Amino acid sequence: MKILVVLSLLLVATSAKIFERCELARTLKGFGLDGYHGYSLANWVCMAFFESSYNTSAINHNMKDKKIVSTDYGIFQINSKWWCNDRKTTHCHNICGTRCTNLLNDYLNDDCRCAKIIVTKSRGMKAWVGWKNNCKGKNINRFVHGCQL
Numbered sequence: 001m002k003i004l005v006v007l008s009l010l011l012v013a014t015s016a017k018i019f020e021r022c023e024l025a026r027t028l029k030g031f032g033l034d035g036y037h038g039y040s041l042a043n044w045v046c047m048a049f050f051e052s053s054y055n056t057s058a059i060n061h062n063m064k065d066k067k068i069v070s071t072d073y074g075i076f077q078i079n080s081k082w083w084c085n086d087r088k089t090t091h092c093h094n095i096c097g098t099r100c101t102n103l104l105n106d107y108l109n110d111d112c113r114c115a116k117i118i119v120t121k122s123r124g125m126k127a128w129v130g131w132k133n134n135c136k137g138k139n140i141n142r143f144v145h146g147c148q149l
């Protein structure tokens with residue numbers, strides 16, 4: 001019984017969450033993304049919206065010939081082929097040096113650390129299709145509008 005209580009507390013402590021827009025903006029700013037590699041905070045919030053709808057536990061598989069070739073994890077949909085290790089993607093590079101499952105909780109320090117590596121090594125945010133198709137060159141002020149930053 002005690003073990004059960006401890007286990008469920010642990011689950012709650014590391015559980016997924018859907019961030020509010022301004023809460024996410026403040027959190028990303030706190031981890032140094034505002035202006036990182038020349039991208040304003042609105043770019044990062046916009047990217048997270050189109051990649052995961054602010055869902056920290058979002059998981060999406062990338063398929064080829066009906067097989068999973070890699071998986072995208074978390075609020076920034078970080079890919080297991082290049083950036084994190086999920087122990088099931090072949091020829092994985094794990095450039096961020098982290099387990100992909102670490103990117104599914106509501107503590108975004110590791111997600112932001114990896115996003116900084118991605119934007120640097122990929123020479124920009126075009127690494128994120130959600131950003132490229134929906135945020136790049138668009139009026140994205142609404143993503144931080146009204147937020148107390």
Ligand SMILES: *[C@@H]1O[C@H](CO)[C@@H](O)[C@H](O)[C@H]1NC(C)=O
Nearest residue numbers: 016018055056057058059060
């Ligand atoms: C968040 O993502 C998880 C994993 O894909 C999913 O099970 C859950 O329903 C999502 N939450 C919302 C509110 O969309």
